[in-house]
Amino acid sequence: MPNRGVQNGVEIPAAVDPLIPQLYQTSKAENYGLTQARFEEILREVAAKLLPDTSASPGNLWLSLKIEDLALARGCAAGHERAWEVFLTRYREKLYDIAGYITKESSAARDLADSTYADLYGLNVRQGQRVSKLSSYTGRGSLEGWLRTVMAQEFVNRYRRQRRLVSLEEESEEGAQFAAPTLQPVVSANPKLTAATDQALAELSPEDRFILASYYLDSRTLAEIARILHVHESTISRKVDKLTKSLRKRILVGLTRHGLSRRQAEEALEVDVRDLRVNLRASLVQETSQSTFSEKKAEASGGDP
Amino acid sequence: MINESSTLHMPELPKIVKQRLREAVTTGDHPDPDTLNAFAENTRIDVDRSRVLQHLANCADCREIVALSLPQPDASQEVIRSGAPGLLSWPVLRWSAAAACIVVVGAAVSLRYRERTRVEPPAPASEIAELKGAPTPAMAPRPTAPHAADVPEVPESKTRTAKPEAHQLIAKKAERANSSNAPAAVAGAAPQPSEPNAPASTSNEVELAAASPAVKTRDEDMVPGRAKDALQSTNSAARATGGILAKQKIAGAAPFSASLPPPTRAIPRWTLTSNGVLQRSLDSGRSWQTMSLPAQGQFRALSANGLEIWVGGSAGALYHSSDAGSSWTQVQPTVDGRALSADIIGVEFTDTLRGTLTTSGGDSWATTDSGQTWQKK
Numbered sequence: 001m002p003n004r005g006v007q008n009g010v011e012i013p014a015a016v017d018p019l020i021p022q023l024y025q026t027s028k029a030e031n032y033g034l035t036q037a038r039f040e041e042i043l044r045e046v047a048a049k050l051l052p053d054t055s056a057s058p059g060n061l062w063l064s065l066k067i068e069d070l071a072l073a074r075g076c077a078a079g080h081e082r083a084w085e086v087f088l089t090r091y092r093e094k095l096y097d098i099a100g101y102i103t104k105e106s107s108a109a110r111d112l113a114d115s116t117y118a119d120l121y122g123l124n125v126r127q128g129q130r131v132s133k134l135s136s137y138t139g140r141g142s143l144e145g146w147l148r149t150v151m152a153q154e155f156v157n158r159y160r161r162q163r164r165l166v167s168l169e170e171e172s173e174e175g176a177q178f179a180a181p182t183l184q185p186v187v188s189a190n191p192k193l194t195a196a197t198d199q200a201l202a203e204l205s206p207e208d209r210f211i212l213a214s215y216y217l218d219s220r221t222l223a224e225i226a227r228i229l230h231v232h233e234s235t236i237s238r239k240v241d242k243l244t245k246s247l248r249k250r251i252l253v254g255l256t257r258h259g260l261s262r263r264q265a266e267e268a269l270e271v272d273v274r275d276l277r278v279n280l281r282a283s284l285v286q287e288t289s290q291s292t293f294s295e296k297k298a299e300a301s302g303g304d305p
Numbered sequence: 306m307i308n309e310s311s312t313l314h315m316p317e318l319p320k321i322v323k324q325r326l327r328e329a330v331t332t333g334d335h336p337d338p339d340t341l342n343a344f345a346e347n348t349r350i351d352v353d354r355s356r357v358l359q360h361l362a363n364c365a366d367c368r369e370i371v372a373l374s375l376p377q378p379d380a381s382q383e384v385i386r387s388g389a390p391g392l393l394s395w396p397v398l399r400w401s402a403a404a405a406c407i408v409v410v411g412a413a414v415s416l417r418y419r420e421r422t423r424v425e426p427p428a429p430a431s432e433i434a435e436l437k438g439a440p441t442p443a444m445a446p447r448p449t450a451p452h453a454a455d456v457p458e459v460p461e462s463k464t465r466t467a468k469p470e471a472h473q474l475i476a477k478k479a480e481r482a483n484s485s486n487a488p489a490a491v492a493g494a495a496p497q498p499s500e501p502n503a504p505a506s507t508s509n510e511v512e513l514a515a516a517s518p519a520v521k522t523r524d525e526d527m528v529p530g531r532a533k534d535a536l537q538s539t540n541s542a543a544r545a546t547g548g549i550l551a552k553q554k555i556a557g558a559a560p561f562s563a564s565l566p567p568p569t570r571a572i573p574r575w576t577l578t579s580n581g582v583l584q585r586s587l588d589s590g591r592s593w594q595t596m597s598l599p600a601q602g603q604f605r606a607l608s609a610n611g612l613e614i615w616v617g618g619s620a621g622a623l624y625h626s627s628d629a630g631s632s633w634t635q636v637q638p639t640v641d642g643r644a645l646s647a648d649i650i651g652v653e654f655t656d657t658l659r660g661t662l663t664t665s666g667g668d669s670w671a672t673t674d675s676g677q678t679w680q681k682k
Contacts, residue, residue: 142346148373206355212322213326228375247319
């Protein structure tokens with residue numbers, strides 16, 4: 001196939017040339033302030049990013065992109081007014097709706113939406129040029145979905161930062177300074193059990209480990225996990241059940257390979273202090289309740305002259 | 306977030322496994338929002354899913370991001386979607402499918418049997434002449450009439466109420482009828498002078514005349530509702546005359562004629578191929594035709610109810626047909642001057658008027674007037 005040459009690291013076969021004007025028209029990029037030449041640059045940039053194999057034809061990739069969303073996003077990133085008019089018409093309310101769904105609280109939602117909008121608009125300037133997050137959108141997924149992901153990422157990053165900051169005043173008012181420390185699970189003293197568990201987990205596929213982590217660590221529902229993986233809920237239900245049972249078997253097999261007998265392996269797996277039904281730990285920890293301290297505080301303040 | 310009903314059935318995971326899962330180390334950079342979004346939307350463009358899942362399995366923050374970035378779940382009922390449908394539990398589905406097949410086969414066999422037993426030779430001219438010229442008592446809609454022996458008695462009031470509808474039908478059908486093969490005596494029938502049973506005889510003759518144009522009407526001229534009304538009115542008169550009228554009507558008709566309401570004759574089946582092409586079958590799935598629509602290749606969901614079909618797809622493409630796909634109307638849902646531009650991934654119409662669209666962004670657009678106006682939820 002004759003090539004037009006290599007540009008920006010992407011070979012453009014001659015057969016792909018007619019695609020670009022067609023895509024330019026379909027994308028309505030002209031309405032968003034983009035020339036065909038600029039639009040072509042954007043397409044090549046996306047192909048360079050998404051096609052690791054530069055000899056592959058980008059035509060199919062370009063045809064699979066959300067081309068109008070891409071044109072709109074890049075028009076906004078370039079600061080074209082008409083693009084922003086369309087963007088705000090379509091997505092302004094949605095930004096707040098998405099933020100509300102993520103944060104579950106109206107003032108936090110407004111805050112999140114406003115800061116995301118600022119990032120998208122490109123209030124940050126780097127080397128004299130405005131930097132808009134919309135420049136990183138490649139059109140693989142929908143623009144709306146991308147906005148959701150950006151806002152979710154911003155929310156998670158903020159929450160992660162806030163968790164590290166502790167307000168001492170708030171803690172003392174709530175009696176937190178008197179609370180018993182949260183005890184971390186004790187590392188198993190049985191290295192063979194740890195090794196067998198690691199081996200069993202390593203044999204699982206990434207999807208299986210993702211399902212287990214989502215269900216047992218994140219407490220996601222089966223329906224939520226199914227939506228993420230685009231399968232039916234019953235599929236996830238069967239998988240969780242099957243994985244849990246097979247993991248136990250694999251760990252037992254691993255322990256027997258480490259020289260334990262079957263009975264010893266079962267005991268090692270069953271008699272983990274964290275698996276005991278009797279919660280000795282809770283019984284031994286001194287109980288503290290806020291109401292008790294509140295009463296004492298009230299008594300103390302009432303008794304003072 | 307815990308679905309208690311789900312956790313009740315799920316076995317417990319040993320704590321050592323939870324601990325090791327939690328302590329797994331993430332390797333590499335966090336995927337950017339573009340990659341996570343493409344993963345979450347399961348786009349057709351290759352995303353290195355294995356690599357993304359590998360990271361997600363170890364990174365709680367990125368799992369949280371993916372979960373939060375999903376659109377709000379929609380509470381709509383089942384709709385027909387393109388691509389592989391989700392599976393319910395297989396044993397239930399298997400037996401339900403078998404039961405459905407038995408019901409369908411049984412219904413088809415009984416319908417066919419009924420149609421065969423109804424097709425009888427045309428009534429002899431002598432019987433029709435008898436109807437016209439016979440004394441009124443013989444034409445009375447009574448069960449004692451020889452031809453009405455097996456027909457339940459029809460109250461006179463019913464035949465009287467059938468009369469106005471028949472007159473309307475005659476006026477309409479007379480414009481379109483090519484020719485009538487009804488006996489001249491029938492076509493020229495006029496209302497008889499009043500006698501105790503005269504109204505019955507008048508209605509009989511009028512109904513006879515109505516039958517012929519109905520037989521001659523072409524398929525495309527038949528309006529299902531009207532056809533049903535006509536059929537009911539003619540049938541009630543047929544019962545009054547002891548079934549002769551029914552024979553007359555059917556005798557003049559070709560097999561599977563226009564006298565049968567179209568929905569019974571050919572209820573279409575619809576499907577969307579994996580690449581978004583809408584297809585229709587009029588022979589229970591033996592053969593399929595691709596519909597000629599501008600947005601072919603972009604459709605993602607449809608909802609069909611009898612002859613009505615709604616199909617939606619990328620960039621708000623929405624089409625509606627009320628005649629099993631013979632003609633189509635493009636519908637542009639608009640709310641407050643804003644047109645729907647998101648991908649439509651779910652369409653559900655419970656009847657001709659009321660329906661809901663679901664978009665890829667998680668919005669719901671509802672109509673209660675067959676798409677004239679929309680409300681966004």
